Amino acid sequence: MRRKDMVHFYEFVDGNPLFKQFKVDDLLFTAYDCPIEGSPVDYWIKTNYFCYVFVGGGRWKTPHEEYVLKAGDAAFLKKGAHRVYKILNGDFCALLIMVPDEFIASVMKEECGMNHSAGTAAYTDSVIRLNLNKTLKDYFDTLLGYFSLENPPSKSLLTIKFKELIVNIATSGHNPLATGYFNKLNTDGKRSLKPIMEEHFMFNLKLKELAKLSGRSLATFNRDFYKIYNMTPAKWIKKRRVEYGKFLLETSDKNINEIALDIGFENTSHFIKCFREHYQHPPLRYKRMLEQQAVVA
Known part of the structure; x- marks a missing residue:
């Protein structure tokens, strides 16, 4: 048996007519409505992304942990490679919000007043589960509503909504692991x-x-x-x-x-x-x- 080549997920989704999506520069969000073909699936993505599951579920496996996301759950996934297993019958449907390091770093500095401090951040896995308060859940539900509009939202509004997600997580106090990781992102992109x-x-x-x-x-x-x-x-x-x-x-x-x-x-x-x-x-x-x-x- 040989391992299949990895899917380049951003390239697969970007501009794909199978998925409803909105894009501003490298910022992309899409309603990913597709069954996972086979299990597990290895894929590669060039940006970080947020995943909010609204139908079905998936299980992400890292060398350190397994993360199960069912309808109503959300996580932040770092750019790089991931492995996911389908866990429920039927479709796997999720809202995916793809954001590069540079965007997160700029929002943390300009909107949250947080500077990239020296020192080493606490280690976080490649999957960071998010704790959803009502504000954050309402945020995801609002984004889902955009896909049913007759006219797409403006790029200015979409940019604001991307920033809103980062600010919500960074200032709520409910997601310290994600907040810590955001604040340690180097603007030059160099990582340990x-x-x-x-x-x-x-x-x-x-x-x-x-x-x-x-x-x-x-x-x-x-x-x-x-x-x-x-x-x-x-x-x-x-x-x-x-x-x-x-x-x-x-x-x-x-x-x-x-x-x-x-x-x-x-x-x-x-x-x-x-x-x-x-x-x-x-x-x-x-x-x-x-x-x-x-x-x-």
Whole structure:
């Protein structure tokens, strides 16, 4: 089995006649009304986006956590790669609001009076669940109403509505993780490599895409990476995938094929070979050794 190529989600949605949408420069919001074909689906997106589910549901899986969003739930998802599973029968329908780093950073500074402070922000996963108060829920419901208007709203109004969402979240006090992340976005786009690599090692991304996510040229990315990890990105990714595969062998009931695909290997044979190189045993034998130890204990 081989992993499918990743969908470039922004490019897929932008201008697609299947979806109702409004756009101002790189700001885009759309009523995404489409069943998830197959499960799971890996996709890549060049901007951050907000997701407000109004029909059905989905389950987003990261290396650290699983996030279930059902009708009435919302989350902020960082730009980059994501994996989603369909969890309910029928359509998956959501309001998606796509916003680049630069827009969020400018709103935080100009509208909320928050400056990008020095220091390291608390780590947040690639998916940040949002706590919806009445104001925020009414906001999403209002946006949904725009799609039923005879004439589309003006670009000026849409820009205001994009800003309103950021200000609502940043000033309500109900979403400290999202607010903290917004306020730490650098205007130059450069991001720490460690969280980027931990969020993306299991995805089929090219090094140039990881470099772009970090706000670096490919040459600078490779140079900075080696300073931190003392090895090449390709070698680190393989090592991290094998470590995560070992974790899944120890903590889940997934078979070897499922684990190989989950952690980013294109086929099971490659996973078995790399696992044996790192742990002296093939994964199936390692799994049986764990089971035997559990029986003895």
